Amino acid sequence: MRAIQILGDASSPRITTNDSMATPTPKGAEILVRVLAAGVTGDEVTWPEVYESASRIPGHEVSGIIEALGPEYSGPLEVGQDVVAILTTSQGQGQAEYTVCFADEVSRKPPGITHVDAAALPIPALTAWQAMVDHGNLAAGMTVLVTGASGAVGTLAVQLAQKLAIVGGGNAIPKVIALASAKNHDRLKQQFGVHEVHGYDTPGWEDNIRNVDLVFDTVGGDVLTKTWETVKRNGTIVTVGDPAPEWAFDAKVKPEESVSHPEVRHVYFIVRPDSHRLSQALEMVAEGAIKPLEVESFPFEKAELAWERARQRGRNKKVVITFETQ
Incomplete structure (x- = not known):
């Protein structure tokens, strides 16, 4: 699969793309999501977790489609559903074509909001x-x-x-x-x-x-x-x-x-996953009760530019990377 990686260290991070990463397989009660759009938090280049991971894949906000369910998953989510997820700080790895999530991280995406807009919202x-x-x-x-x-x-x-x-x-x-x-x-x-x-x-x-x-x-x-x-x-x-x-x-x-x-x-405090609250927030945006964030989207091929933009101060738009044309 294609994925974004942060190489180097926090003092000199380097954003790169990789076209040959291994696609994860959902185990236990895990949920495999095919990522269509992923939010970018520029400050993540200073977080230690990504440098401690084997994959070096950043990203904690995704919107996409459920591709597969682990053998022990028994909840209401189904393959083929549109979902939005916030991945735990220690897990991450959302900026890839496929990512593994847990049930308390995943919410159904309302039809009234695009994948790009949805990916900007979880954090x-x-x-x-x-x-x-x-x-x-x-x-x-x-x-x-x-x-x-x-x-x-x-x-x-x-x-x-x-x-x-x-x-x-x-x-x-x-x-x-x-x-x-x-x-x-x-x-x-x-x-x-x-x-x-x-x-x-x-x-x-x-x-x-x-x-x-x-x-x-x-x-x-x-x-x-x-x-x-x-x-x-x-x-x-x-x-x-x-x-x-x-x-x-x-x-x-x-x-x-x-x-x-x-x-x-x-x-x-540090934000934590909460699928119920995330669902409520998404519904409020989809229904027009609160305004969505202004978004600036970049295709996967321009990931380095997307991260450069996300790290700039004083911008009003949230940066999102897309893995498929929306």
Whole structure:
């Protein structure tokens, strides 16, 4: 099969294509998917997992067709169905013509969304959903601040913040405040309905935002540090910023900011597969309840260019690699 590989190491990654990789065979309860489109996360070149794998195939977001089922699979999925999957961080290997998945990673693809658009959604949609609901305890009437609001995760987060609280039974739509570069302010207000937008380049932006119930930070670093000044005394800060804060993986390490904000709850997390939530997000996009991501697609033969584009900062489009004409 054809596949993309990342050779070298994190200090000098090299994207290449390979036309003669072995096609995997599903074992146990595994599911073999013929990949039609695969999402690209540019930061993956810094993740250790791909360099530790024998195949060196990256990719955690795929949309395609079920090709075969392992002998122990007994669920509702069938050969020939259109599906979307998010592969676990340790597994990956989605940027190939065939990839192996597990049932909790796979969702049916609604007919109202293309494979290209679907492949762009798993990581950003689930990251936004899990941040808002699972870790942020989103509720109607909250004030929510989203940093990096013009990115893939951010644009879905500002929409989901407004939709999910209502789905949960609330009546008051959350007030959504966005932090983004100036060129994206009109887009965030007009297309995504955010209530208030602030720019990174505005000195003291953190002083102009107050009484936030929930911060969802997608940026990290100094931006994450400044969000502590915006949150309520007993508010919550959820971050997926890269690099992760020092306190992310060690419960003994406390943020310096928590000294003056002792009641603020702070959470760092890594997105996890959730086929049920992914199905819900896909249906919301297919039905028009939330807008899909803007996508820039590249054929397999231009994989190196696709990765170069995906690693550029400040773009509004998610990069997807296609293995077959859609």
